[in-house]
Amino acid sequence: MRITEHRGNDDLLTAGLGLEGLRAMTPPAFIEATAPTSVELRRRALWANWRGIADLTPGGGYGSLYGSTHAVPGREFSALATVPGAQQPHRVLVQVPDAFDLKRRCVVVAAASGSRGVYGAIAVASAWGLPKGCAVAHTDKGAGTDYFDLDSGQGVRLDGTVGPAADGLAFAPQAPAGATGIAFKHAHSGDNPEADWGHHVKQAAQFALNSLDTAFPQAAPFTFDNTRVIAVGISNGGGAVLRAAEMEGDWLDGVVAGEPNVLVEGHGSRALYDYTTEAALLMPCALLHPALAPLPQPPLQAQVAPLWAAQCAALGKAGLLDGTDTAALAASAYQRLHDVGWTDDALRAGALSAGFDLWRSVAVTYASAYTRAPLGEMPCGYGFSALDAAGKPRAATAAERAAWWSDASGIPPGAGVFAVPPAGSSPMADLQCLRALWTNSNEALAAKLHAGVAQTRAGFPRAGLPVVVVHGTSDGLIPVAFSSAPYVAGAKAAGRDVRFWQVRNAQHFDGFLGLPDYGARYVPLLPYVYQALDRLQAHLDGNGPLPADAVIPTVPRGAGNPLEARHLAMPAQ
Template sequence: MARIALAAALTVALAACGSSPTRPMSQDTVIEPQRVTEHRGSDDLLTAGLGLAGLQAMTPPGFADAVHPTAAELRRRALWNNWRGIADLSATGGYGGVYGSVASVPGREYSALAKVPGAKQPHRVLVQVPDGFDLQRRCVVVAASSGSRGVYGAIAVAGAWGLPKGCAVAYTDKGAGTDYFDLDAQAGTREDGTAGAPGEPLAFIPDVPAGATGVSVKHAHSQDNPEADWGRHVKQAAEFALSALERAFPQAAPFRFDNTRVIAVGISNGGGAVLRAAELDGDWLDAVVAGEPNVHAEGPGARSLYDYTTEAALLMPCALLALPADSLPQPPVRAQAEPLWQARCASLKAAGLVEGADVAAQARSAHARLREHGWTDQALTAGALSVGFDLWRAIAVTYASAYGRYGVGEHPCGYAFAALNPDFSARAAAPAERAAWWADGSGIPPGAGVGIVDTRLAAPDFTLPGLQCLRALNDGDDEAAQRVQRGIAELRARPPRAGLPVIVVHGSDDGLVPPAFSSAPYVAQAKAAGREVAYWQVRNAQHFDGFLALPAYAARYAPLLPHVYAALDHVSAQLDGQATRAADQVIEARGRGAGKLEAGQLALPR
């Protein structure tokens, strides 16, 4: 099926507002809101009325009709999922007390589908404008979602800090998100999150070959390599914020970059996105805070996400056996996983990838290879979580397709996505499953009822053939490998604009985006160029605050979000003239043990 034009979905009109010579808008047009909604009383901007107790509930907000949820129900559930995926909301985690806010913030939301020049598919942009927006201190916090999450994927990062302070908060899903397309039912997602069919404005309509079945995932199948445009996505979201503020407060117009403060923040992929925005030309951005950023820099130690992810997917299950069992915070299924890890060691030996006559020796060999390539034992220890949840494979499958700009049915290693039967065979999705994808998905399968279809599954180590194919795309020289490698080459980050305050915050124990491969070389590159970049290294912090609800992780690891908020506080004070430029710091945070989190355990910078 040929792609149905999205022109009707993209309302890009009106001449740009006048701007100063020093901080001009980057486009000749302004993205106008396609949808404006009000959120007051029992339905606020920050938690959709759930409050802390509702966000802590173990079951998501329900739908009155499971097959036809309303836009309001989907929004509430999306907020619940995104809060829980990013923040530690456990009863002993301290959120909303020791740090962070879930204040009820009334206001309006302005949303649209926007395209960066040259893109095939749109990205979602959304601006939350609180009723208490401070017209005397105009402030926009612009954020990109972490991971591949939908447009609310930075609510706990940017919204929790900016909305209670009277700032508008702008979000982008940076060309990924949860706008899955059901190939069997020919159903996608409207701008409001509800299900729609081709022929009406949808957030994602893939090119679909005849007879295609399963699920098309935007991050994998947009054919845009969205990561290459992350910085432009962020800037376009900031521009959309000014347009929304013009609509919200016409009496206070114009809103321009020269009269409105703009601070960019994100974590993980969102952190990488705001660093890519920081390098764009123009004096449109006032400060940047990047937490645990997935950024591909130049210089010693720098590695692409795809490189170290495919390496970890192959070697880490075996290498973990070389670490003392009591040194690992349990991956959730450690007892069941160890036989699989032992089988991986045997498979790697047979493939000539490790040495050793027994499992112990093979594990030591795998461990030594990872250490030689820059992995620390702290990163390997925290990486056990990604092994336990098969996250390395999930990342590699989706990103290989994105980097190669492959469409539906074109994955060079034969992977696809679909609802799965218990035996892992593909099936058509049920209407109730499809209806919840937008709210429940993380943007990258498996999850929300969508799984990975692996056409290379084979005993005895079932996922190994597919993983070897994925790794070959990084190391090989055939046409498919060159295509993926060209996509990866488009991701190289440059130093931020001169004079722009930037704070990079990263946990020393991050096992998903190790700082040795990302933040450390980025900061070194930026400083070598004379840029104003501070590096805050947080001891005993790993990648996923959301997993601190697991007792073994809470005991060992400190949350990272409080330090991201502290960095935002610092750059805001610096812009107000109340603080000097940030300095590099090693922050001696620690886990909370068996008790409740206390402020002193965070060791927040002062």
């Protein structure tokens, strides 16, 4: 266990940056680029994870209308934990505020969103729990930013600094002789971490109790019987806390899941890999259909539109769409997505993921995880590497390695690391290969992928556990129709106490609401997650019922307008 103190200009919530420091367009600098200190790395990781999750722009409402970035002094306890049967550990980290309320023992346990590192839920869980005197437990749920440089044989220590494999790293892969490039835990652990998300969350909660025993020995023991435990997460973190909700035992008191990536049996539920590879193939072309105009304007829109038209043509040539010109092909792609449940709202918001080629990035990483592919044997021949000016793989520099842990989001591209297709392949062939792993269930590797996905299927919460699910109806990355809606329907049919807030005009990425057209069209989801936590806590205190199901009729703020309470239309008590 590693214990650090965070007070003065290095607090728990923002590492001393405050709201203005988090808003800065450039990350906190390292004094020595090739050898940053653990303090510098932590500060920069907090900066990156806050900005990746929350809309901190002036006028966006954070810190004034909802949320807090006020300094919270305290201690952090961190360690590596391993779930039974796993080859690689996951990070667990507990933040204990100096103002921890010993009379109202409270732990908020959270899993990082996406494949982010251990601070990936800082804006979700810590911003709500720390100011209330709760300890906050985090896990990277077997993913994270513990990249390993195969060329230099170096990875990431517990404190975020770079070192050799002998230093007891957070991730050290089984690498064949002569392996080159970059490995990271989600893709190359040899585990299927998503299958164990619930166990990751429970281990983080148990580590929180152990840490509180150390922090307050005079008040020990801290147990699940005498300490309230609330789980919260968004995106993959939301899926993780729902997996925790199904676990046996009376260890968890309540759950709030925002925009969860969750797969259940029936009710229209679809696997992330299924609709991700489908979107990677068809969505760029479908977005050219006039029914979706005007699209929210992501960066590089002018540059990607011709690429989308070229993808239409390639799909037509491959016989995957009907039509001979771009308009007809776009209509065909649009109709095919509609036929399998994509809504216009989800497609429009998905323009951001299509513009950034995010669908391919997700598919490459998850294909490797689901099949437990060894290094050098990733599906469809992919690998990961730094690139030179000509786009060719090269060895990473010391400065690049030093910043991976703080700067990366857990899935390349980012922080100077890129997914590299096999030599001589084409973008369309690569996408078809990734898609075939889902559609060709008779092929051996596809069957292995299907088996991996089946291991991630969720059950429903244990009886009596209060659960609130919050999801934006415009989510274009994890469409509500494929995830939350089937989960809630199945849970209710099983007699479970699950409440459901569907938020109109909310998409997946609050962090992108700083883009003017996205901020004008969409409301943030975080205010509803915080409010759901408030309502859940009040219910557990005996001060009110759980929130009723609601479809929340939000009002987009429009261009140039600050977010106001009336735009959020928060449900009444």
